[in-house]
Amino acid sequence: MPLLSLTAARLAALDAIALAAPERVPLLDAHGRFLAEEVRASRTLPGCDNSAMDGWAVRAEETRGANRDRPARLRVIETVYAGALPTQALQPGDATRIFTGAPMPRGADAVVRQEAARATPDGQAVDIFIPVSPGHDIRREGEEVTAGTPLVAAGQHVSATVLGVLASQGATRACVRPAPRVAVLATGDELVRPGEPALPHQVYESNLMLVSALAREAGAHVCHLSRARDDEEALREAITRLAPEVEVLITTGGASVGDKDHVKRVLASLGARFFVDGVALKPGKPVAVARLGNTAVVVLPGNPGAATVAFDQLARPLLLKHQGVFETRRRVVARLSESRHKQAGLTYLITATLEHGDTLAPRAVLRPQGAGQLLQNLHADGWVILPPGRADFSEDELVELELFERPRYHALDTAPPSADE
Numbered sequence: 001m002p003l004l005s006l007t008a009a010r011l012a013a014l015d016a017i018a019l020a021a022p023e024r025v026p027l028l029d030a031h032g033r034f035l036a037e038e039v040r041a042s043r044t045l046p047g048c049d050n051s052a053m054d055g056w057a058v059r060a061e062e063t064r065g066a067n068r069d070r071p072a073r074l075r076v077i078e079t080v081y082a083g084a085l086p087t088q089a090l091q092p093g094d095a096t097r098i099f100t101g102a103p104m105p106r107g108a109d110a111v112v113r114q115e116a117a118r119a120t121p122d123g124q125a126v127d128i129f130i131p132v133s134p135g136h137d138i139r140r141e142g143e144e145v146t147a148g149t150p151l152v153a154a155g156q157h158v159s160a161t162v163l164g165v166l167a168s169q170g171a172t173r174a175c176v177r178p179a180p181r182v183a184v185l186a187t188g189d190e191l192v193r194p195g196e197p198a199l200p201h202q203v204y205e206s207n208l209m210l211v212s213a214l215a216r217e218a219g220a221h222v223c224h225l226s227r228a229r230d231d232e233e234a235l236r237e238a239i240t241r242l243a244p245e246v247e248v249l250i251t252t253g254g255a256s257v258g259d260k261d262h263v264k265r266v267l268a269s270l271g272a273r274f275f276v277d278g279v280a281l282k283p284g285k286p287v288a289v290a291r292l293g294n295t296a297v298v299v300l301p302g303n304p305g306a307a308t309v310a311f312d313q314l315a316r317p318l319l320l321k322h323q324g325v326f327e328t329r330r331r332v333v334a335r336l337s338e339s340r341h342k343q344a345g346l347t348y349l350i351t352a353t354l355e356h357g358d359t360l361a362p363r364a365v366l367r368p369q370g371a372g373q374l375l376q377n378l379h380a381d382g383w384v385i386l387p388p389g390r391a392d393f394s395e396d397e398l399v400e401l402e403l404f405e406r407p408r409y410h411a412l413d414t415a416p417p418s419a420d421e
């Protein structure tokens with residue numbers, strides 16, 4: 001199979017997985033998942049005109065000209081709390097003691113906050129110190145939303161705000177697609193488990209952590225983390241054991257053409273159908289996507305940097321598709337900090353930091369590229385995309401940078417950088 005372009009591979013990979021059937025789950029269990037259907041308002045909010053403040057419901061015209069020296073004196077006919085209903089309509093000269101969220105009584109058309117009024121000692125009357133216009137400090141029925149209006153679109157990520165909105169409509173469940181179950185299988189004879197002693201020629205196995213966390217960030221439920229030697233029999237055993245347990249099996253290492261790179265061969269011998277086998281991408285070229293029975297299999301290269309790119313470009317969209325969504329990312333135009341030569345046929349993704357100077361376009365400072373290096377990703381803002389079809393890119397040339405847009409957190413004992421730093 002010839003190398004697919006990155007664009008073609010991203011499309012082809014999606015055929016390896018089906019959409020999960022939606023399910024209705026208790027609201028809190030929907031947190032972090034994606035809505036499988038549009039949610040419309042079942043209730044008009046607010047459900048009725050109500051007070052936005054603690055104070056007195058009045059007839060606005062009766063406050064005209066009121067001030068501290070010449071307050072408007074009104075008779076207090078009753079008190080209404082949130083959750084209760086008024087029993088009396090206001091007649092000329094009347095006011096109702098009212099609290100935030102309580103329904104407006106008939107006849108009243110404004111609220112005076114209690115800071116602008118004072119009740120007489122016996123509570124029978126109130127002196128109003130300011131004039132108010134009709135509608136003042138009233139939350140109108142339907143001001144926020146009317147029943148039937150679309151509230152949250154299908155595909156929306158269920159955030160805390162979404163949960164709050166759904167609960168405010170009286171919902172107790174949400175319709176979402178289940179998280180794909182994922183198994184991660186790391187292969188390689190040189191790998192040593194973290195926590196055990198490692199000689200200089202040995203490598204700590206880090207892809208299980210890396211890939212499991214990336215899968216979780218894509219909404220997956222990672223239920224198996226396994227290791228296998230670079231040995232066909234061991235791989236066959238691990239793959240046949242893990243695949244039926246999950247929707248997506250992700251392997252790392254053994255993906256290239258070395259004597260011990262058996263993963264693709266073993267998958268093929270088990271009857272896997274390949275949708276992608278190598279992509280014109282750097283890093284990440286050996287990545288493959290296949291289907292084995294009902295399981296999508298993503299074969300990531302072993303180099304942690306290459307595995308990160310290949311995961312991001314092919315595994316993440318596949319995991320998201322299962323959950324019924326695709327994502328778009330923000331790109332910015334930036335100037336290359338240095339010239340770059342590349343293989344003309346490949347798309348390069350090079351991690352970079354953005355430096356905002358006094359020119360319109362920020363500078364994309366390329367981080368040293370090495371497929372094995374994960375450190376280069378630690379402080380990067382995104383990756384510069386050097387498209388296929390060209391080999392040479394010059395310093396200062398305008399290129400696109402796809403932003404990671406991870407929030408930046410700062411330790412509590414250090415001050416965050418000021419905006420103009």
Ligand SMILES: Nc1nc2c(c(=O)[nH]1)N[C@H]1C(S)=C(S)[C@@H](COP(=O)(O)OP(=O)(O)OC[C@H]3O[C@@H](n4cnc5c(N)ncnc54)[C@H](O)[C@@H]3O)O[C@H]1N2
Nearest residue numbers: 186188203205206207253254255256261285301302303306
């Ligand atoms: N003759 C060729 N050689 C290579 C080609 C090629 O086209 N022709 N492709 C290269 C590319 S591109 C990549 S990327 C690598 C990846 O190949 P593999 O997937 O077979 O990876 P391994 O050889 O198993 O490992 C590569 C590297 O990564 C380290 N590694 C592997 N697994 C882990 C892990 N779980 N945790 C941490 N580090 C890991 C491993 O020690 C190696 O250093 O192949 C090129 N070769």
Ligand code: MOO
Nearest residue numbers: 283284285306371
């Ligand atoms: O995937 Mo490899 O990183 O292109 O060297």
